[in-house]
Amino acid sequence: MFSLSEGNDNWNPGPPSRFILPFPPLIRFSNPSSGNPCTFGMTTSIFRMSKDAPEKERPMEELVNVEAVSRRFPLDNIPTHHPAHSFVSALSNASLRVSAGEFLAIAGPSGSGKTTLLNLIGCIDQPTTGRILVDGVDTSKLKPNGMTTLRREKIGFVFQTFNLIPVFTAAENVEYPLLIQGIGSRERRERVAEALDSVGLSARAQQRPDLLSGGERQRVAVARAMVHRPALVLADEPTANLDTQNATQLIDLMHGLNRRLGLTFIFSTHDARLLEHAERIVRLCDGQVVSDNSTEGGSRG
Amino acid sequence: MAKFLLLAFRNVFRNRRRTLMTLFMVGGGVAGLLLVGGFFARMFWGLREHTINSGLGHIQIFTADHFNRDEVRALDTGIDNWRQVAATVKTGGHVRGVAPRIEFYGMVSNGDKSSVFMGTAVDPVAENGLGFFPTTFTSGHDLDSKSGGEVEALVGAGLAKSMNVKVGDGLTVLSMTSDGALNGVDVEIVGIVDSGVAEMDARSLRITLPAAQRLLQSDRVTNLVVGLDKTENTDQVAAELAPRLRGLPQQLVLKKWIELATYYKQVRSLFSTIFVFLGIIVFFMVLMSSVNTLLMTMFERTREIGTMLAMGTPRAWIVALFMLEATLIGIFGAIVGVLAGNLLGVLLNHSNLHLPPPPGFTVPMSFQVLHVPSLMIGSSLLVIVSLALASILPAIRASRLQIAEALAHV
Ligand SMILES: Nc1ncnc2c1ncn2[C@@H]1O[C@H](COP(=O)(O)OP(=O)(O)OP(=O)(O)O)[C@@H](O)[C@H]1O
Numbered sequence A: 001m002f003s004l005s006e007g008n009d010n011w012n013p014g015p016p017s018r019f020i021l022p023f024p025p026l027i028r029f030s031n032p033s034s035g036n037p038c039t040f041g042m043t044t045s046i047f048r049m050s051k052d053a054p055e056k057e058r059p060m061e062e063l064v065n066v067e068a069v070s071r072r073f074p075l076d077n078i079p080t081h082h083p084a085h086s087f088v089s090a091l092s093n094a095s096l097r098v099s100a101g102e103f104l105a106i107a108g109p110s111g112s113g114k115t116t117l118l119n120l121i122g123c124i125d126q127p128t129t130g131r132i133l134v135d136g137v138d139t140s141k142l143k144p145n146g147m148t149t150l151r152r153e154k155i156g157f158v159f160q161t162f163n164l165i166p167v168f169t170a171a172e173n174v175e176y177p178l179l180i181q182g183i184g185s186r187e188r189r190e191r192v193a194e195a196l197d198s199v200g201l202s203a204r205a206q207q208r209p210d211l212l213s214g215g216e217r218q219r220v221a222v223a224r225a226m227v228h229r230p231a232l233v234l235a236d237e238p239t240a241n242l243d244t245q246n247a248t249q250l251i252d253l254m255h256g257l258n259r260r261l262g263l264t265f266i267f268s269t270h271d272a273r274l275l276e277h278a279e280r281i282v283r284l285c286d287g288q289v290v291s292d293n294s295t296e297g298g299s300r301g
Numbered sequence B: 001m002a003k004f005l006l007l008a009f010r011n012v013f014r015n016r017r018r019t020l021m022t023l024f025m026v027g028g029g030v031a032g033l034l035l036v037g038g039f040f041a042r043m044f045w046g047l048r049e050h051t052i053n054s055g056l057g058h059i060q061i062f063t064a065d066h067f068n069r070d071e072v073r074a075l076d077t078g079i080d081n082w083r084q085v086a087a088t089v090k091t092g093g094h095v096r097g098v099a100p101r102i103e104f105y106g107m108v109s110n111g112d113k114s115s116v117f118m119g120t121a122v123d124p125v126a127e128n129g130l131g132f133f134p135t136t137f138t139s140g141h142d143l144d145s146k147s148g149g150e151v152e153a154l155v156g157a158g159l160a161k162s163m164n165v166k167v168g169d170g171l172t173v174l175s176m177t178s179d180g181a182l183n184g185v186d187v188e189i190v191g192i193v194d195s196g197v198a199e200m201d202a203r204s205l206r207i208t209l210p211a212a213q214r215l216l217q218s219d220r221v222t223n224l225v226v227g228l229d230k231t232e233n234t235d236q237v238a239a240e241l242a243p244r245l246r247g248l249p250q251q252l253v254l255k256k257w258i259e260l261a262t263y264y265k266q267v268r269s270l271f272s273t274i275f276v277f278l279g280i281i282v283f284f285m286v287l288m289s290s291v292n293t294l295l296m297t298m299f300e301r302t303r304e305i306g307t308m309l310a311m312g313t314p315r316a317w318i319v320a321l322f323m324l325e326a327t328l329i330g331i332f333g334a335i336v337g338v339l340a341g342n343l344l345g346v347l348l349n350h351s352n353l354h355l356p357p358p359p360g361f362t363v364p365m366s367f368q369v370l371h372v373p374s375l376m377i378g379s380s381l382l383v384i385v386s387l388a389l390a391s392i393l394p395a396i397r398a399s400r401l402q403i404a405e406a407l408a409h410v
């Protein structure tokens, strides 16, 4: 399939098609005539501002290494007269290294593969080709149980739709990752209090999620994602369901935790305004890394 | 683990309306089983007491040979020294009374017409000592043990009708003596009996023991009937009596009421089968409808399950959570059902409803239910197991969700 993909690209120069078909694609998601969506935000001041960030000293220990990863999804609702094996390629040949302590934004338009990439790093999904190392562990070699353990111990998740357990209070939601790790109740209580305090929600600890505002819910989710002291927090569009003010506050909160605790954050967004808060921005388009401002200075000048 | 139980508990009450409907259905099933089972139990109880108290007794004593007897010469296999046996039995605990009886057959004739009868010879005083239901007479009175003159007889209502006789009329009773000769006696009818069982009344004839012994030319009796204070004591008394009867010259056999109550056993096994069938229906009804509801619940919680799995919850925990939730619903449903069933039972017992007479009976039956603890436990377990089983499919489906897809689920 990979060679077909190249053939297809050769046949159809311009923005790479995300469809890998033995025939020219019938539908094209990125229409070349409407301008390249991948240029979005590339030359804004935000981008240049964040170029200053790499100056900051950060620990160089490598935490995530995405090596030439592709992820293709089989298309099942393809018309029958097409040959059987047809795929949509969500990510093609993407590479990325993340060091411990980074505060990294993944930017890109809708459908560019942000969620797919975060799912792969988060061991929720497995690459079609390539491999991903998380904290030195080659995730492609892990069995399902190993992936579960890795997620439970090393990764915290923040979701676009908050995804708190509705029948649990804020404190109980934050407690959950500790619960599934089998941590004793005393330590759980202390750590939950600490985590809720660090997101400024100690007062709301006993509230159920449906009584919290969107911003508060997402802060609870952040507390839940960091309470078990993971190596890495992944947040897929954590601000998409928040208004601008709450969104900015949330990114600030995460950035504060990153600086204070050295917690590594990788979050995705397609909101350009939030990118000014990120130290490093990796841009995706059509499943490929099109820019990365940490390597920008060296490779592109 | 406590938190996990709490999670399951709260999830049960998350969709109140749906849980309420499930509880209603499960509770309804349990309550229904309790009512039907309680009614059957009450019916068994009624039939048992009726069977025992209308003459069968709690225990009967026969000779071992009685069960290979020649039906015509009834007393060939009878008990010889029955007065001694009766005295021995009477000294036992819980024994109210012992009555000797002779079972015999023959023909009865009014001069024009004759008919077969099933006769019982009794000692009226001893019979009264058993503490059984008094005989119901449509007319006349009971046998008198002391009457010297004419031989008194009681006949069943059906037999009286077919022989066209009333109280005060005479009949000739013919039967075979021990040495094979035909013997007859003229009797005067002093009472007409309505036992409540039509088939019995069509054939039954009762005379006193001495009269029968004269007719049959023997001192023996067929059996001794033992009446106890309570049916529940039967096993205990039987166990105590058996060794005491062993020392006697004749080999005697002791039969408990249940061994003799053929009709009771048939009715019981028929209605037990019906009940088991009902139980199976309730089981599958609960199973089918809960599979559906639980699948719906699982589907609605797809993203939440995805979240739990993403955070590293072992898949087995998800299975356990769903099964636990269903089991909790089963437990609550069972509680609701047991409460409702007992409450309805109490109301029914107070409502004084009557049902038409059961097959073979002539008296209507009062609609009563018993509160049977073993039924409550059994039907509760039934629905709990049913719900636990119903949750297996949804639970496994939930645990096998693709995390990425589940998280993208809206
Ligand atoms: N399970 C799947 N099956 C088929 N196609 C998929 C699947 N998941 C993702 N895709 C496709 O892969 C591409 C990348 O999807 P992805 O969700 O990673 O994009 P995204 O950058 O997160 O977009 P958005 O900003 O809308 O969330 C899209 O074209 C999407 O339709």
Ligand SMILES: [Mg+2]
Residues within 6 Å of the ligand: A114, A115, A116, A236, A237
């Ligand atoms: Mg996405």
